Amino acid sequence: MTILNDVIRFGPAGNSDSFYEQGYKSSVDMPKWLHDMGLTAYEYTCTHGVNIGEDTARAIGQEARKWNIALSVHAPYYINLVAKDKDKRARTKRHMMDSLRVARWMGAKRVVFHPGSCSKMDRRTALDIAIDFLKEIIDEAREFIEEGIHLCPETMGKVNQLGTVDEVLEMCLLHESLIPTLDFGHINAMGRGSIRSREDYLNIINRAREVLGEDRARYFHCHFSRIEYSNGGEKRHWTLKDTEYGPEFEPLAEVLVSLDLKPIIICESRGTMAEDAAQLKKIADQKIHLFNAGIL
Template sequence: MLEFKSESFAQFGPAGNSDDFFEEGNKSVYDVPKWLEKNGLGAYEYQCGHGVRISDDSAKDLGDIAEGKHIRLSIHAPYYISLSSVEEAKRDKSIEYILQTLRAAKYMRADRIVVHSGSCGKITRIEALKLASDTLRRAVKAADENGYGNIRICPETMGKVNQLGNVEEVIKLCQIDERFLPTLDFGHINAQSLGKYNTKESIKSIFDLIENKLGYERAKNFHAHYSRIEYTRAGEKKHHTMAETEYEPDFEPIAELIAERNYTPRIICESAGTQTKDACSMQKIYKELINKID
């Protein structure tokens, strides 16, 4: 059994690099750990959405610098992974992409990767989930065979109505292997449900379900994405910033529950261009709540 690293508090950080990272003269990914330390953040999600292009040596160098600054690393696997494709070749290719991401994570010393599950297309959600489950089982077998078994695979909740990956489906995917952690993207969850998950009570129902199905330890240590997301009847449309309060969900109810339940997730901010600033705001909200409880 893979043990969880002991964390006393939730960790916060950005997905990729914000606009002000570059505006302040930073140019290289190697500048990221120092930038995060300056901003008081402890996590970073390296983006491989358009393909795993970082070399082994570069990944190792980034991991060394991040470790020196006590930054926890994760990697977002390519967006075009489709665990549920009806085409076997695409599912096989998705396993290759997962292995490529895991290899980068190994050299970077990232302890988790985030994976999209794919879409339902013209098949039912039950059929799509069956295909995705088979692909993930084969992926984790291949991961073990290649020496990547200590890196957690984190299936992500998705934002469009026709995509596979609502909360219940992600939980079922995580039940495949006890090492899997759910990635709860709160903006996606709210967008796919057309606005049903923007209150403390509705978020509580998600956490209750995860504790019941996956156990307290995985609920406590879940991976998370957060941003305000504009949606239509088809679900997710566009990511926004925390300042754009006309869009949902609010972060405060999420933070309240995390603090009250003594959860220690890693929360990655995906705001549009302001992800570092907003991650700092989220961390401030969370710390104020922790101080009140103490």
């Protein structure tokens, strides 16, 4: 495995409103901008399609290496591993391969993707279809995987989407290079408020350690934001200041520090994702301080 992360890394998904308000236009400027905020990760989002050219992608990669920013790529939302239709499957494969190519240009080591929809069938059948298709994609992606790029299936927030914690972990068993993306806002929304305590976080993380082993679970990918939910699950992303929506980061930070886990934590707050990522880092730093002082 080529994931060596000596610290918990923090960064945003996409670019904050303030980045543009300050007059910046290109994501090539993001790595230095993030570095100046004390951040160490950046998720480049291709969620509405892979539209970035090779030159820009390589330029972002160069800046990221210069400013010690770990890059990941979020693949398009249109990926659906459960699709049966031949054309839809071909499109899913293309989105996946295009995202991997962008990751290669950038030197990004992780490609995050949403597994797919399970609205028209039972979850087990959907998962079996998804796993079969993912196997095929992994075969085709072999050269990217050998270069050290990790596919990272994400836990989802809506009840009709494939991607509970157990479903994602089972997908990760397909190949040792797969890394789970634990999106705690999503997990909390899917479970309609299931994350309330340190224990709740611990149960999720212990499940990952149980299924994937301690070493592999240690460097998981993480999305964090406050997410509003209704009966169907996820409704809307909010910011850290919108405290009426969960989950809370503090108990997660305590679990990460006490178990010495080193995830990459990507904040998906609406508009203030970089500022909120910096706030998450501050909370984690406080917990590290308490832990080292023997208080935590």
